[in-house]
Amino acid sequence: MKNTSLRLLLPALAITGFSLCISSCSNNDKKTDQTTTTQTTADTSASGAGLVLPSGFTAAIVAENLGSTRHIAVTPQGGIYVKLSGLKDGKGILYLTESNGKATVKNAFGNYIGTGMYIKDGYLYASSNEEVFRYKLDANNQVVSPDAPEKVVTGLISRNEHEAKAILLDNSGNLYVNIGAYSNACQVKDREKGSPGQPGCPILDSAGGIWQFKAGKLNQTYKDGVRYATGLRNVVGMDWNKSANQLFVMQHGRDQLHELFPTMFTEKQSAELPAECLYALNKGDNAGWPYIYYDWQTNKKMQMPEYGGDGKKEGDSKYKDPAAAFPGHLAPNGLLFYTGSQFPEKYKNGAFIAFHGSWNRAPEPQAGYFVVFQPMKNGKADGNYEVFANGFSGSAENTAKGSATHRPCGLAQGPDGSIYVTDDVKGNIYKISYKK
Template identity: 65%
Template sequence: MRKNTIIPIFIACLLFIGTLFSFMNKYANEITPFKADADNAGLKLPDGFGANKIADNLGRARHIITTKDGSIYIKLMRLVNGKGILFLQDNDKDGKYETQLAFGDYLGTGITIKKGYLYASSDKEIFRYKLDDAEKVIDPLKPEKIITGLIAGKQHQTKSIVLDNDDNVYVNIGSPSNSCQEMDRGLESKGRAGCPILDSAGGIWQFKADKLNQTYVDGVKYATGLRNVMGLDWNTQNNTLYVMQHGRDNLSSSWPKLYTDKQSAELPAEVMYMLKKGDNAGWPYTYYDPFLNKKILAPEYGGDGKKEGSKEFIDPIVAFPAHMAPNGLLFYTGNMFPERYKNGAFVAFHGSWNRAPEKQAGYFVVFVPFKDGKPAGKWEVFADGFSGVNEVIVPKEAQHRPCGLAQGSDGSLFVTDDVKGAVYRIGYTKK
């Protein structure tokens, strides 16, 4: 009799514990439900959106990628305790993420996940790490080096990376120069004939994702004439690469007879390109003037501020104000935000420095509505207030500067800051 009751109770207990565990486990494998901070982490957002500062003081946090269970990887531009990649999770589901693992003894900017691998860049190499089913790195100490020997100058040296759906990795190789002058940024210094920099930099290179130790000879110069690209993304709607270029500086300090300081602060546009294989975007021979809506011949190559650049170069698809430094680009494919955001582009503008003595610009995240891979409306400021000040006169006044963007599995948007290392999560809360 007694034996007969114990067994069912025992089974019931087992079932209960089992259910509890599976429930906890299920919960643990999902991204923390979004909840905004009371002050929206200090950000100004469109109606219905909120923000939560999920981490802070991580270091120089550059690009970021999320896993399907809501964990995040962040690449650091400066090593913290000798490590350059952080893995963060929110195990207690309180909305604040904690660093679980730091690995990778190299600094850099690029990081992404594709088909079971984490890809990360130093300024000269690209590595990849095999992931387990939960998208955790299996062996943090033994990455595969897939690309090596890339040019890294003293400017524009960072390597941003993105993959397509056909096992190709795209890497920006920034030009170690402002405008390919004989004396970089020098007074009235002419452009170098045929700009030899373009042989090995100033463009996007395509490599195989699964081949080890590739160098320039293994890669394809996919697109050229791009001064420096930091934000880039593969648009899965039309299977096309989109990039944000950092436009040239110093028009007035190099060419004071042709440009005023005010013109130099407002020229050229920061532009978005849709790139097809073989495209040439025109750097250093042209720049884009957002007031004339034209490609203008660069003064280093005979321009006077008015002469048009060659038609052989492609036109941008979006022109933004000058010098705002687009460091991150992301096409939104999530379901959390209202319908108009679907397939549109978010751009993280790090903020300008080359507008002095004018006040600086940027330091925000913008949104560009898209339809079928083409802009379908004017760009708009989406998230502002990162700097913590009303106007930025000198860049170091900004307390935070947006850099990397990632989309969470629930459709929330993650934004990194590379001044102090804050990570923001932006969600839509209106029912």
């Protein structure tokens, strides 16, 4: 199938029985033809979760109407912690326990909104849009003093654009925090037609990257942290790849190529570009924002129009190549490397990505609102990705017009190897399981 035909299929995938496979990219920039393959029948479990899944998988809605559920963490005992981006009854963190297929809220605490949620080394870590907190856990991984968190990091930039602070911990006592750029493309006048880029992009001094702090040190500020990786416009989905012992992130690509530079980009190009990219990061890496974007159709780094690009000029090769690239504006908000044994072997150490869905592909149909699976091998993308869980939007029509009933956001793996998916529209939590 030609690339053009495939791209027209994107919005129709909301409730169909197809799996979409897009070529992954590597440091060799090899181009692979895009193909579609027939997927399996829809989930028909009695739970009524309404998702389209591969054969042998089922989905259940274990909780509903929780609020704006963002990232999620599940304990070895099966307890579920969820962060809310809006307070519910004055609280921003929920703790649930699951019994007979339903999860019940047992506790609510934290008087701040946010996105990040992570469990590591006896603590629950949670972020607001400006700070990172931690709560001591007992032997059952329940919070000891929910009204007395310790403040780990404070004073982070939050300027009402890309303010969500995704968080992650490694095995060496380090805390990683996304600080999104408060800009689309670092223009002198943000999102103004034809405005050039700011020389040197001063935003990168305090945003547009991943910062590293010490997980066990309290009251840290920027001066205590290290800018671990830069040139990342905004990251919401991030995870530690255990097989590679490396930080991986999903970047949200820039918007409005045609609207801001109509003589260089068509509306269709603007709807499909740039790529949403998966990066494998090491300390000191630079992914290139705002100087370059990645074209998933040609597997090339391209120079941004704000910095002298014209849609044809390639970008500087010094910037990081993505491990995999996906169509534009799908909004990757969750990333999870699967380490369980419940799912078939092909999923082991592969990446699940929750695409929250687009708002800016017009006049093309909107797209996304699904969870995909990207095969991985030795810490690198290994072949095409496939749509794994579809149907969150409610219908193909809902997808096309961008009015999804549900939008996947956070991902977590349960102790039995199932995966949990949050929905930040209705506040549902889905549990996806496999049975041989």
